[in-house]
Amino acid sequence: MEFRSIKAIVRALEEASVRYLIVRGLAVNAHGFSRMTHDVDLVMQLESSNTQRGLVALLRARYRLVIAEKPEAFADPAVRERWRTEKGMIVLK
Secondary structure (H helix, E strand, O other), rough: OOOHHHHHHHHOOOOOOOEEEEEEEHHHHOOOOOOOOOOOEEEEEEOOOHHHHHHHHHHHOOOOOOOOOOHHHHHHHHHHHHHHHHHHHOOOO
């Protein structure tokens, strides 16, 4: 993971006023411990407008979802619950 990629992600989310946390590998590094990582793990507050703003911001920054869904689908709590119960989905990639 290149530093400029992290900066682009943070900039996109901050400009969109998204409530989020960076977790796992990068968070460990930020606390002074060395850990190799090739990705950014984010946790966004699951309020509909926040998640939609977050995913739209990341798509505009040229990141993409692995699944063929639109941000509006993930922003809908009922859709997320259906994905969780029917597909066992607990992570969005």
